[in-house]
Amino acid sequence: VQLQASGGGVARAGGSLSLSCRASGGVFAKHVMGWFRQAPGKEREFVATINWSGDNTDYSESVKGRFTISRDNAKMTVYLQMNNLKSEDTAVYYCAAALPPWTIDLVYNSREYSRWGRGTLVTVSS
Numbered sequence: 001v002q003l004q005a006s007g008g009g010v011a012r013a014g015g016s017l018s019l020s021c022r023a024s025g026g027v028f029a030k031h032v033m034g035w036f037r038q039a040p041g042k043e044r045e046f047v048a049t050i051n052w053s054g055d056n057t058d059y060s061e062s063v064k065g066r067f068t069i070s071r072d073n074a075k076m077t078v079y080l081q082m083n084n085l086k087s088e089d090t091a092v093y094y095c096a097a098a099l100p101p102w103t104i105d106l107v108y109n110s111r112e113y114s115r116w117g118r119g120t121l122v123t124v125s126s
Contacts, residue, residue: 001026003117005095010123011085019080021095028076032098032107035080037091051105085124092119
C-alpha cells in the first residue's frame with residue numbers, strides 16, 4: 001500500500017486543522033493505521049493509532065482529547081482531526097500503515113509500521 005498525506009498548513013493556537021492520508025494499492029482495510037509527527041530537532045513520536053475496522057483508537061497523552069483519528073475503508077483514507085492546536089503541535093506529520101498479527105489491534109511503535117507517507121507540515125502560531 002502507498003500512502004499520500006495532505007491537509008497540513010498554518011493555524012493559530014486554539015484553531016483546527018484536518019489531515020488526510022489516502023492509500024492506494026494493497027488491501028487498506030487489513031492495515032492498522034497510525035499518525036506520527038516530528039518536530040524540528042526532535043525524534044519522530046507517536047500521535048494516534050486506529051485498528052482495521054475503526055472502532056478502536058488510542059492517542060499519545062499530549063494530544064488526547066484534542067485530536068481524533070478516524071478512517072473510511074471504502075475511501076481508503078485515514079484522517080486526523082486536530083482541534084485546540086498548540087504551538088508544540090508544530091511538526092511534520094506522517095501517516096503510516098502496519099500489518100501486525102491478527103491478535104494485535106493497535107500499533108504504537110514506529111518500527112512496526114512498514115509503509116509511510118510523505119510528511120505534511122503543520123505550523124501552529126501563537
